[in-house]
Amino acid sequence: MYENVPATLPREFFYNLSKLQGSMAKNLIKCVADRNTGLKSGNIVNIRLPIGALLDLRSMALWFKVKTTGTNPTFPTRYSSSFIKRMSISINNVVIQSLEDYHLLYNLMADHTNKDRTKSIGGDWADNSVFWSEGSSTGSAPVAISGANSMLASTTNLTSQQFKINNFLGFLGSTTTPIIPTDRMGEVVISLTLAQEYEVLGGSAEATATTYSGNAYELDDFYLTCEALSFSDDSYYNSIGSKDLMYGFSDYIITKFATTTKTAGINCTTYVSANSIDWIAGTAVVQQTQPKTMLAYGSNGDGASANVINVYKYLSDPVTYSNNNGTSPTSGDGFFGVEAMVRDLQAIETGQFSINNKQLNYAPLNPYEIFQNNLCALGYEGIDASKNGLVDTCLSIYHYFKYYGAQFQSLSLIDKDQFNISGLSSAGSSCSINWAVKFNSSATYDITPVIIAKLSKVLHVRAGRNISVE
Numbered sequence: 001m002y003e004n005v006p007a008t009l010p011r012e013f014f015y016n017l018s019k020l021q022g023s024m025a026k027n028l029i030k031c032v033a034d035r036n037t038g039l040k041s042g043n044i045v046n047i048r049l050p051i052g053a054l055l056d057l058r059s060m061a062l063w064f065k066v067k068t069t070g071t072n073p074t075f076p077t078r079y080s081s082s083f084i085k086r087m088s089i090s091i092n093n094v095v096i097q098s099l100e101d102y103h104l105l106y107n108l109m110a111d112h113t114n115k116d117r118t119k120s121i122g123g124d125w126a127d128n129s130v131f132w133s134e135g136s137s138t139g140s141a142p143v144a145i146s147g148a149n150s151m152l153a154s155t156t157n158l159t160s161q162q163f164k165i166n167n168f169l170g171f172l173g174s175t176t177t178p179i180i181p182t183d184r185m186g187e188v189v190i191s192l193t194l195a196q197e198y199e200v201l202g203g204s205a206e207a208t209a210t211t212y213s214g215n216a217y218e219l220d221d222f223y224l225t226c227e228a229l230s231f232s233d234d235s236y237y238n239s240i241g242s243k244d245l246m247y248g249f250s251d252y253i254i255t256k257f258a259t260t261t262k263t264a265g266i267n268c269t270t271y272v273s274a275n276s277i278d279w280i281a282g283t284a285v286v287q288q289t290q291p292k293t294m295l296a297y298g299s300n301g302d303g304a305s306a307n308v309i310n311v312y313k314y315l316s317d318p319v320t321y322s323n324n325n326g327t328s329p330t331s332g333d334g335f336f337g338v339e340a341m342v343r344d345l346q347a348i349e350t351g352q353f354s355i356n357n358k359q360l361n362y363a364p365l366n367p368y369e370i371f372q373n374n375l376c377a378l379g380y381e382g383i384d385a386s387k388n389g390l391v392d393t394c395l396s397i398y399h400y401f402k403y404y405g406a407q408f409q410s411l412s413l414i415d416k417d418q419f420n421i422s423g424l425s426s427a428g429s430s431c432s433i434n435w436a437v438k439f440n441s442s443a444t445y446d447i448t449p450v451i452i453a454k455l456s457k458v459l460h461v462r463a464g465r466n467i468s469v470e
Helices: 102-113 237-242 311-316 368-376 397-403
Strands: 023-030 042-049 054-069 075-078 084-093 094-099 129-135 145-149 161-165 179-181 188-193 201-203 215-230 245-257 266-272 277-285 346-354 407-410 433-441 446-462 464-470
Touching: 023 042, 023 075, 023 102, 042 215, 054 075, 054 094, 084 102, 084 145, 094 245, 102 245, 102 277, 161 464, 179 464, 188 237, 245 266, 245 368, 266 277, 346 368, 368 397, 368 407
Parallel strands: none
Antiparallel strands: 023 215, 042 188, 054 161, 054 179, 054 215, 075 201, 084 094, 084 188, 129 145, 245 446, 266 433, 277 407, 277 446, 346 433, 446 464
C-alpha cells in the first residue's frame, strides 16, 4: 500500500488505498434523559445510551434550555459545562469513572486550551459578555441582528436560552477508540449532578449594591445526540468477536482541602494509587454560598452603560479597561465568570511539589518558572503561540495568577500521536503528593486549596459484558 512512499515522510503523505467493504449507514440519534424538564441545582440526571449500537463519541452533544429566575437578574458563567457538578459513567452496572467538581476541572482545562470561539457559537456559551438576538423573520426583507452587553443593569433573566455541551473531559472525550459497540458493553449510563446556583449564576452590573439570595435556574428539554453507525458487511463485527476490547482514557482525581489563609500559605497532601499518573496540578478557589455579581469590567455597582463593556471591547484596549473602573474590590477585568470558578493564586511567591517526601524541582519555583513549567506540562513545548494557548482574555502573568492560576507538574513523557501508559506508577501502594505554596504576606483572605491528578486508565470489555478498569 505504501511501497512508493519513503518511510521518512510523515503519515500525512501516505496514501490509503483500501476501502470499506459493503455499505455503511450513519444516523443521528436522540437519547432523552430520565428527567428532562424542570431540572434544578442538585438534581441528578441519567442518560442511557442505546444497547446494540455503534456510537461515535466524537459527535456526542448534550442539549438543554436554561431559564433563570430572581428579582435581580442573573445569567450563567462561561462554558455550558459549568452546569455539571459531577459526572459519573457506568457500563453494565460498573462505574468506570466518577468526576467530582467537573465544572471546576472543565473551566481550568478550557482556559488553558483556548477553544476557538467560532466552534462554540452554537450554545457552548464560551462568550457570555454579549447577548445576541434577531427579530422575527416575517417581513419582506432580512431582519437585524442585535447585540447587548450582558453586564448592563437593564439585563433580564433568561427565559429559554439554548445551551450545548459538545466537548467532554474523561472517557467521553479522550478514549483511544472513540467508536464504542454497546452490544458488547451493555447499558452505558451517563449520570450528571447539577451545580449549585452560586457555581453557575452571576448578577449583572446593577447600579447599586444588590443581593442574589433568591436566584435560581431551571433546565428544560434535556437530551443527548450522537451519531450511530451500522455496516452491511460483517467484517467489523467478526473482527472484534470475543476479544478483550481495550480503551485507553484519561481520568481525574480532584481533592479539595480545608480552607486556609494566604498569609499561612498552602501545605496540603493527598494520596493517589494508579498505574499511570500523567500530571498533577494545584490551584485554589474562594468559598461561596450564594450568587454574586459576575466578575467582569463594569461590575461592582458600575451598571451605567458607559462603564459596561464586552470581551471584544475589553480586548480592544485592555489598558483603559483595567482596575474595574476604580471600584472596590478591583476584580473582574475580562474574566466574565462567577467568583466560584476563579482559580486564585494571586500574590504567589513560590510553589513546590513533592512526591513521597522528594521534591520534584531543584527548588521552589517562582511565578515565572511555574508558568514555564505549566507550558511544558500541558504539551505546549515551551511555545504559547498556538491554538492550544491560554484563553484570550488572559493578558499577562498577573491576570493568569489572579483568575486562571494553577501549578502543573508533568510526570510523563508527552506523546501527542499515540496513547501511552507512561506516567508515574503507584499501583499497589499510594504515593504521597504534597503541594507547598508561599504567598506575599500582605495577602490575608481565605482560599481553598485543590489538587488535581490526571491519570491514564484502560477500560477492558471482555466476553459476556465483563467490564473492568485498570
